[in-house]
Amino acid sequence: DQQVKQNSPSLSVQEGRISILNCDYTNSMFDYFLWYKKYPAEGPTFLISISSIKDKNEDGRFTVFLNKSAKHLSLHIVPSQPGDSAVYFCAASDAAGNKLTFGGGTRVLVKP
């Protein structure tokens, strides 16, 4: 029972263009959403988050959009850079806040 799904296992984009990563969730109790980035041999690194009371949060080149009615969120990276090549995980938590539920990840390759 996957409560958080990332349906695209991989994404390839040209340097300078926009990367759009998608995430769907099924649990309506989730109220906080996060994106993590993971390089090989390293742990996940926090990238950006959004609370369910917002529909957009921006931090530099990264923007996360939340559509609660559709139970969908997306991460936009613009412009994409070669150093952005990594695996990106979407994660969600509920009000109890004692655990994160992760999606399966999307591997992004940014070509120079």
Added chain:
Amino acid sequence: DAGVTQSPTHLIKTRGQQVTLRCSPISGHKSVSWYQQVLGQGPQFIFQYYEKEERGRGNFPDRFSARQFPNYSSELNVNALLLGDSALYLCASSRNRGSTNEKLFFGSGTQLSVL
């Protein structure tokens, strides 16, 4: 300040053996969580500890246990290892118990291989 540190970085065990993984949280963080990441999947929640007490448990068998020490470091123990326990084990810390809007900071993980 040091981040979350985990030891060992790599470990090879055989089926039936027992393993202990260690984690030191970021200074000032009182909560430690453990996650299992199988190749090609996202991390799966195993345990959360806060102030030395278990505050959450994922869908893992009783072979998995953990504890938190007075200095907030933590150990994850896995008994009677199975081949399917081969995974990257991630430790994460947070300042508080984990209310909404709290980020987790992850260590680099322990790669466990069970042969």
